[in-house]
Amino acid sequence: MTTAVSEKRVATLRGEANPRIQIAGEGPPVVYLHGAMGLVWDGFLDSLSQEHTVYAPEHPGTTPGDPDGIKAVDDLWDLVLHYYDLFDQLGLESPAIVGHSFGGMVAAEIAATNPDRASKLVLISPVGLWRDDVPVAQFLTMSPSEVAEIAFFDPKGPVAEQVMAVPEDPEAAVETALRTTWSQACTGKFMWPLPEKGLRKRLYRIKAPTLIVWGNQDRLVPPAYAEEFADRIANSRVQKFDKAAHLPQLEQLEAVSKTVREFLAG
């Protein structure tokens, strides 16, 4: 990794939450909201940070050493307010927001609740909607290998291997297990038992130009949801990628990065 990533802590929700933000790059601000497995600075964020200042906050409770951070946030409404506070603390009036999976749902909630707080929106395989005929997989009740099977285009490929890797050092392995499990516990607070909490009624409020990114082979959140989002967001378009499942930004790193960067620059 060549990117120099710095860290910052800010206070939100009357000081009850104290999220950590990883920051890198220079240029117009982009806020990146991570998915259920927790924040990992990856090649996609490296790519974004070449033209942007990337602010990647950790969702409440998911920062190592601060597991009780989740206690400040009771529900989705608190979570959205938490992010407005966080934007205020970072001096971001109306940044571009990129969200993956659970982070995509949160990004959409932020942009729908107060449309003035998002200049552009990129939703990568977001959860947040529900169709009985193509249900979202209940990944929080599945074993890691079951999740890998549906989340990756190639569950045995290098991307899957890298994302699911267990560190050799025992202490690092413990920390990885703790971080990913507790990240799912904390993000699961807003997704249990199904990740559909009424977003469909709010999406119409989004004003930001919106790019919806999906992997054609996503079996965790099937690609049919791309159109469900697009139909409800006025200024939106869909871009789907082949040989990619639930993590298209890693499985098709170059193509997705290029598309996202062009969209953000345009």
Next chain:
Amino acid sequence: MQVSMFHLMPHRELPDDFEQRYSSVWVDPPWWELADARRVGQYYNWTLDELTYAAKMGLDGVCVNEHHQNAYGFMPGPNLMGAALARATNDLNTAIVQMGSTLPTTNPPIRVAEEYAMLDCISGGRLVAGMPLGSPMDANQVYGITPIEQRERYYEAHDLILKAWQSREMFAWNGKYQQLGKVNLWPRPIQQPYPPVWVPGTGSYSTWEFSARHDHCYCYLSYFGAQAALQVMNGFWSFVEDYGLKKNPYRAGFLQLVAVSETDERAELDYAEHVKYFYNKCLHIPPHYFGPPGHQDYRSLEKGIRSGFANKMQEELGRLKQYSYRDFVDNQFVIAGSPATVREQLRQAAKDLRVGNLMVLLHIGSMPHHLTIKNISMFATEVLPYLRDLWDDEGWENEWFPERLRMIRQPAAAGS
């Protein structure tokens, strides 16, 4: 010592290849392939008959519990069973031990307070009010409770129930999970200020702390037997001492599988297949079902991962499938054998664990009705009388048993 019969009400006739054909006994076994409603009606009636028989034979209590969507033990409404048992035992001195209604999944939780009060009224003050947190399969997967909120919901429901039982005035409850404008419970329990509360647990520190803080009875429910329980119960008793409470053995409950026959050899003939059925089929549960993220609080999760406990549990569950009947008996997962064997082992186990409220699972897995009756009968006549005086020399009172039953030493059943 007080000894109660526990019953899970399992499916008694799962196919031989159940564990090969299906991924889990819990949450997702297909009803239409595996069960028949009329036959299940027979199971429920046998269960009620067996528990009623145990009461007539002099067991001190009868225990039922709540689970959902499984073939392991499916009494989704434990108080329906409790009501039938309370009515059927009205001329007896048997405690109705509900282990019980699951607090975080009963909404609003005053429903638990109401139904338990009904049971206490119907039974003339013989209720033991079990207050389980709920298994992750039941509470999180089946009943949709957000794992990270489960314990908070439990604590709030507990406080609400205790207040609803005791308050002289109507009150408003402005909780995080429950808002009720006018709480004014009808009926109230006979037992004052409230029925004894038993808290089932699996060895976690937070449940010990909770039980101690409220002066409830802590019940260690494990299927891994008396020997494996020793470490947990030693931990519990040293916790109790550090907490500044008296080491009254009745402060603790323990569940043990028990199977009695004429001889040790005969016990193997009678019970081996049912014990194996229980461990191989009734506990056929994917390990990750026990740990949806957030079901454990962060400290317990960290402790579990660091100690390797989570992995050990997985290995242990895997190993059980290879166990023979002798392995289960030698390791005291089941205390089984002749009356003399069971008597001696059970008395020693209860003594080692310092348990005053013993629960015995006398129906195990696929055990048919007639064999269950035999087990109950032999246990009641040839084992139970030798257990009762276990704690007498220390002079403790069972403060966690219905008051009107505490001082009654049940007469030895006919035939002893």
